Amino acid sequence: MSDERPPTSFQTTNPATEVDLRSYAVDDEATVESTLETAAAQFDSWSDRPITERESLLEGVATVLRDGKAEYAELITDEVGKPIDQARSEVEKCAWVCEYYAERAGEYLQDDRLGAVPGTKTYVTYEPLGPVLAIMPWNYPFWQVFRFAAPHLTAGNVGVLKHAPNTMGCAQAITSIFREAGYPDGVFSSLQIPDDRVANVIRDDRIAAVTLTGSTRAGRAVAAESGEALKKTVLELGGSDPFVVLDDAPIETVAERAASARTLNAGQSCISAKRIVVHDGIADEFLSAFTREMKSLTVGDPADEATDIGPLARADLLEQLDEQVQASVEAGATIVTGGEPLSRTGYFYPPTVLTGVPDGCPAAEEELFGPVATVTSVPDEETAVSVANDSQYGLGASVWTGDTDRGENLVSKIEAGNVFVNQIVQSDPRLPFGGIKQSGYGSELSDHGIREFTNPKTVWVE
Incomplete structure (x- = not known):
């Protein structure tokens, strides 16, 4: 009792x-x-x-x-x-x-x-x-x-x-x-x-x-x-939205949009782009550009106009996020940048990029509610769709490509309530918003x- x-x-x-x-x-x-x-x-x-x-x-x-x-x-x-x-x-x-x-x-x-x-x-x-x-x-x-x-x-x-x-x-x-x-x-x-x-x-x-x-x-x-x-x-x-980057996407532009999509509100959004899925042909170049964008963001006082990323909202949220990251690393994931709370007053976590995320670990199975992105490379569109759909969640998804017809052709294959082509997932009063699955x-x-x-x-x- x-x-x-x-x-x-x-x-x-x-x-x-x-x-x-x-x-x-x-x-x-x-x-x-x-x-x-x-x-x-x-x-x-x-x-x-x-x-x-x-x-x-x-x-x-x-x-x-x-x-x-x-x-x-x-x-x-x-x-x-x-x-x-x-x-x-x-x-x-x-x-x-x-x-x-x-x-x-x-x-x-x-x-x-x-x-x-x-x-x-x-x-x-x-x-x-x-x-x-x-x-x-x-x-x-x-x-x-x-x-x-x-x-x-x-x-x-x-x-x-x-x-x-x-x-x-x-x-x-x-x-x-x-x-x-x-x-x-x-x-x-x-x-x-x-x-x-x-x-x-x-x-x-x-x-x-x-x-x-x-x-x-x-x-x-x-x-x-x-x-x-x-x-x-x-x-x-909840959501663990995929951000699918095809091999004809403009890399620098899409890398900047990916960093924004992942870190808005310190990544504390159901429709953040949490899982970056990128074609093998551009994977190395994209990862370099994306990591550069993540590192360039300013973490600091949210009352300061120059700040891009503020703190997480509560101490327990910071602790939970760090536990998820560390458990994923112990399971075999690699930290490219970030990866641990900042040593300062406040509940600050840096922009973090993980690669090589194995099945079954928190970064693969759970929603990471903070500025942590996973990057997975795939050999073709079919695998990209399979990885995008390999989640209990189905809130939003985005596809990035230089050919809008190609992107739109993938929309019906992706399991989500909202799919955006060449745009960050967002809620808009003019459009219905909702999810499927969990x-x-x-x-x-x-x-x-x-x-x-x-x-x-x-x-x-x-």
Whole structure:
């Protein structure tokens, strides 16, 4: 029997300085009950509002985000160590997704008129489900929340956020943004609870659906709880994206893009290019160019405009990444550059390149959530596809070539929810985003995403 007591507060810490920022009280059961009751009570009136009013309010959210961009970016940098220019870009992208759905939500949710029998009126209407629990991660603490909230609140649902404990400041700021934009209390709210209390919220009858962005392990747990209660879920989980370089690719340009794709947000992204798969004919030249690009990146203070790579977000994440690298080296992998934590204050790990990665080791089988890339050479396209697909994950993939037709011909052979040719994998409000295999299911963004938490109700009038 464990003597460990449940936490009474969450402590946020600056990962670059290891200085504590602020403590946030864990919500007691009465607070959770009040939050859920308010969310449920608001749903009817909120969903009854004309969608044009909801679109207008969302446009106001974009304005609040842009007006407060410097403040919100600094908060992101302080809590998760993201370089300040990347943090500003994250806030800008949140404003963009709000503006996008403020313009397009009504179009995407209009009734579909379908012919059936002459003299009858038949159509499909898209109705909101109710309060949706959004379990969100720390790595993109604003973007992950807004890419959920912008479409689904505008569709008429209400949102209840359960954010990561190390980003409680971001959670409170986001709640304040919706309030400042004029949203009624309870349309968007936040719970400050530990992971072991989430199952009770999922089972609560007032929660209609659940969305999670996080690890595959967390996805299985959420899917099991939600499935038991027959509640709709959308899961965006881990990834170990292949970055396939064919023998006709422009080496220097692609090497630079590969380094960027691997190290954005210190490599802490599900859609980072984690596995570089390159044709034998250019493998040596590419490895030299890629290693040079990785070494050229500046690791340092994320508040400094010159910094390319900040710290990992927490001490345990640094420890886990290093354990994965060392276990892979012990299994036979070779370190080309990097390979151990930097000896300095903060949770810093250098850009790292591994080659000769054997099957079965962590670098081959697991997601490395940090600036560590593996480089594997292959003799032909068929082997490249086989290596790309040899993963439990299926989130994103990219193919790099001087012949776009050649690249596009490989798209149907690669097992992933998103495949980009000559472009870094990214989420875009205009396009659906989601994974397959152990990377989850369901769509976010575009017209596909906004309909995920609606009831496509068939109507027949005779």
